[in-house]
Every structure is written in C-alpha cells, then in structure tokens.
Amino acid sequence: MFDKTSWIRLPHNVVVGHGVLDQTVAAVEDIHLSGRPLIVASPTPYSVAGERVVAQFEDADADPAEVIVEEASFEAVESVIETARSVDAGYLLGVGGGKAIDIAKMAADELNLGFVSVPTAASHDGIVSGRGSVPEGDTRHSVASEPPLAVVADTEILAEAPWRLTTAGCADIISNYTAVRDWQLAHRLKNVEYSEYAGELARMTAEMLVENAGSIKQGLEESSWIVVKALVSSGVAMSIADSSRPASGAEHLFSHQLDRIAPDAALHGHQVGVGSIMTEYLHSGAKGQWIDVRDALASIGAPTTADELGIDDDTVLEALTTAHEIRDRYTILGDGMSEAAAREAATVTGVI
Ligand SMILES: NC(=O)C1=CN([C@@H]2O[C@H](COP(=O)(O)OP(=O)(O)OC[C@H]3O[C@@H](n4cnc5c(N)ncnc54)[C@H](OP(=O)(O)O)[C@@H]3O)[C@@H](O)[C@H]2O)C=CC1
Ligand SMILES: O=C(CO)COP(=O)(O)O
Ligand SMILES: [Zn+2]
Numbered sequence: 266m267f268d269k270t271s272w273i274r275l276p277h278n279v280v281v282g283h284g285v286l287d288q289t290v291a292a293v294e295d296i297h298l299s300g301r302p303l304i305v306a307s308p309t310p311y312s313v314a315g316e317r318v319v320a321q322f323e324d325a326d327a328d329p330a331e332v333i334v335e336e337a338s339f340e341a342v343e344s345v346i347e348t349a350r351s352v353d354a355g356y357l358l359g360v361g362g363g364k365a366i367d368i369a370k371m372a373a374d375e376l377n378l379g380f381v382s383v384p385t386a387a388s389h390d391g392i393v394s395g396r397g398s399v400p401e402g403d404t405r406h407s408v409a410s411e412p413p414l415a416v417v418a419d420t421e422i423l424a425e426a427p428w429r430l431t432t433a434g435c436a437d438i439i440s441n442y443t444a445v446r447d448w449q450l451a452h453r454l455k456n457v458e459y460s461e462y463a464g465e466l467a468r469m470t471a472e473m474l475v476e477n478a479g480s481i482k483q484g485l486e487e488s489s490w491i492v493v494k495a496l497v498s499s500g501v502a503m504s505i506a507d508s509s510r511p512a513s514g515a516e517h518l519f520s521h522q523l524d525r526i527a528p529d530a531a532l533h534g535h536q537v538g539v540g541s542i543m544t545e546y547l548h549s550g551a552k553g554q555w556i557d558v559r560d561a562l563a564s565i566g567a568p569t570t571a572d573e574l575g576i577d578d579d580t581v582l583e584a585l586t587t588a589h590e591i592r593d594r595y596t597i598l599g600d601g602m603s604e605a606a607a608r609e610a611a612t613v614t615g616v617i
Pocket of ligand 2: 389390391396398405406407408437509512513517518
C-alpha cells in the first residue's frame with residue numbers, strides 16, 4: 266500500500282528588491298496577518314531597518330511593539346516569548362542577520378504565531394528556511410521551526426551590509442554541492458530518504474551562483490539580488506525535503522564543530538565554505554572538483570584557508586576528526602577520520 270505523506274511549508278510572499286522594506290506592512294496585510302506586530306531585532310539591524318519597520322506599522326495604526334536581542338541563546342528566545350505574551354503580539358517579525366531572525370522564528374514556533382523574516386544581511390539560507398539554530402549545550406545545528414509566512418529582503422539594505430556577510434551567504438550556497446553529495450551517499454549506504462527535487466534544486470542553486478560569480482561584486486546591488494534569490498531557493502529545497510539535508514552535509518558538521526572549539530572565529534558561511542573544499546576532496550579525490558569549489562569561493566572573496574578563517578591548523582584537524590559526532594547524519598566523514606587522513610585532506614587542498 267502507498268503510505269507516503271509530505272507536508273511542504275513555504276512562505277506565501279517573498280518580496281525582494283530595491284526599497285521593498287517600505288512594503289513590509291503591505292506584505293503582511295496581503296497574507297491577512299492580524300493583531301499586534303512584535304518586531305524582534307538585534308542592535309545594528311534595528312538602526313539599519315528595524316526603526317523604519319516600526320514607523321511603518323505606526324503609520325498604519327498597527328500599534329507595533331519591539332524587542333532588542335543581543336545574542337543567539339535560548340534565554341533570548343525565552344525573553345522574546347515573554348515579551349510577546351506581555352504585549353499580546355499577533356505575529357512576530359525578525360529583523361536582522363541569522364541571530365535575530367532565528368530567535369524570532371523559534372519564539373513564533375513556540376507561541377504558535379505567524380513569523381515574518383526581514384533580513385538585513387544575506388549571510389546564510391536560514392533567513393528563508395523553516396529551520397532555527399540557537400546553540401544549546403553541545404547542540405549547534407538547526408532544528409525544525411516555524412518557516413516565515415513572508416520574507417521581505419530589501420537589496421538596498423543588503424548591499425550596504427558589510428561585504429563579508431554577503432560572501433558568507435555565497436559560501437553557504439556553494440556548500441550545497443557537497444551537502445547534496447553527502448545526502449546521496451547516505452541514501453545509497455544507509456537508505457536515508459532522498460528527494461530528487463530538493464537535491465536537484467539545491468545543487469542547481471549552487472551551480473547558478475557559481476556561474477554568476479563574476480557578477481557578484483562588492484558595491485553592486487545586483488549581487489545582493491543574485492545571492493538572496495539563491496538563499497530563497499536553498500530554503501525552499503530544505504522545505505521540500507523537510508530537512509536541512511539539501512544544504513547541510515559534512516561541511517556543516519565541520520563548521521558546527523568549529524563553533525564549539527573556536528566560538529565566533531568566523532562566520533557560518535565562511536566556515537562551511539572551507540569545509541566544503543575538504544569534503545569535496547574526500548568525495549572526488551586529489552584531482553577532483555574541490556579545485557572548482559575553492560576557486561569559486563576565492564573569486565567572490567570568501568576564505569579558502571584556515572589562516573583566512575582566523576583559526577590554526579590543529580583546530581582544523583580537531584574539527585575534521587570529531588565532526589561526525591555532531592549529530593546523527595551520515596556523510597563522507599563516515600564514523601570518523603583519522604588524524605593522518607584529516608591532515609592529508611587539509612594539506613592537499615591548501616586549507617592548512
Ligand atoms: N536557521 C538556520 O538554518 C541557520 C542559522 N544560523 C544562525 O545564524 C546566526 C549567524 O547569522 P549571521 O547573520 O552570520 O549573524 P548575526 O545575526 O549575528 O549578524 C552578524 C553581524 O552582522 C551585523 N549586521 C547584520 N545586518 C547588518 C547590516 N545590514 N549592517 C551592518 N551590520 C549588520 C550584526 O549586528 P548585531 O551584532 O547588532 O546583531 C552582527 O554583528 C547564528 O546564530 C547561527 O546559529 C546559521 C546558519 C543557518
Ligand atoms: O546552515 C544550514 C543550511 O545551510 C542549516 O544546516 P544545519 O541543520 O546543519 O544547521
Ligand atoms: Zn548553512
């Protein structure tokens with residue numbers, strides 16, 4: 266008997282372009298969100314975009330409330346939940362990078378309220394996905410959460426954000442290559458369920474970004490357009506798969522392990538990019554496509570070495586040899602790399 270079911274949750278409105286921040290109220294009204302909006306922002310995004318969003322809701326007589334979050338933690342999620350209850354919020358808007366967006370997303374999930382994502386940085390694909398990531402104990406990877414009902418991505422704001430945030434978003438997309446390879450491997454070896462649609466979409470998104478790498482330049486608003494479109498596409502792939510598998514394989518395990526060993530050393534996207542160079546080498550060998558991955562990262566100005574990430578060689582080796590312990594997700598790392606093999610991979614690829 267056929268007994269498969271699938272529940273794909275996607276945003277209703279994805280509004281991307283120059284000046285679209287001014288359409289936030291329209292994007293929200295269009296999907297009939299009601300009640301009091303609670304704007305959740307971290308400090309810089311609040312001054313870059315949050316104030317304007319609050320003013321827009323005030324002009325629309327929507328009585329907005331606001332809360333500033335400083336760090337990605339469960340305490341911050343709890344405090345947003347408390348604020349939302351005390352102001353009787355009808356829905357939440359996350360305005361910022363991954364930190365503010367994930368806190369708002371996870372609080373909305375807990376409160377069973379609608380969530381709207383207003384990214385001020387195109388730094389990774391969590392800005393569109395139904396995945397939330399806040400470190401808790403040893404857990405660093407994302408968990409299923411409330412997907413945004415609407416995304417409002419103003420390319421004017423994204424283009425003015427520090428360039429490294431955009432190159433991190435590019436690297437997060439490029440890492441889809443190895444994520445999909447790992448997913449296919451897990452399918453063949455461990456019978457993990459694989460979705461051709463989600464896998465192809467994630468892989469194609471990486472390919473399109475690499476093909477357009479020449480147009481991704483600092484100061485060009487069109488670059489933010491290309492990157493945010495790719496981030497949306499990657500988020501959709503995760504929604505189709507109902508898992509982060511299409512966009513997260515061994516390179517993400519490496520990055521999550523770095524977050525534990527060397528907290529705040531580098532941006533998420535930059536770490537997964539360097540991880541991807543090495544895991545592509547593990548998939549395809551010394552003459553394989555790791556060179557293309559490295560060159561694509563280098564061409565957009567993302568780090569390709571431990572030095573550029575700001576970490577030392579031993580940290581790379583420790584993260585590589587222990588990354589498989591991060592979660593129950595089969596990848597090319599199998600049940601763990603020996604130190605000698607890790608050193609070989611990191612050396613041949615020029616990471617250390
Ligand atoms: N849900 C998911 O699938 C994923 C979630 N994540 C999570 O996302 C977080 C990392 O996201 P990331 O965006 O890198 O980090 P942040 O949200 O911390 O943003 C990075 C920095 O950029 C600043 N910033 C943001 N927008 C602008 C802007 N327009 N102009 C100037 N500065 C700006 C922030 O300011 P300020 O300090 O004021 O906030 C912060 O200092 C982590 O918590 C990670 O766990 C990562 C990957 C995937
Ligand atoms: O960063 C992500 C996809 O790019 C989310 O992946 P994780 O589930 O590994 O946190
Ligand atoms: Zn990622």
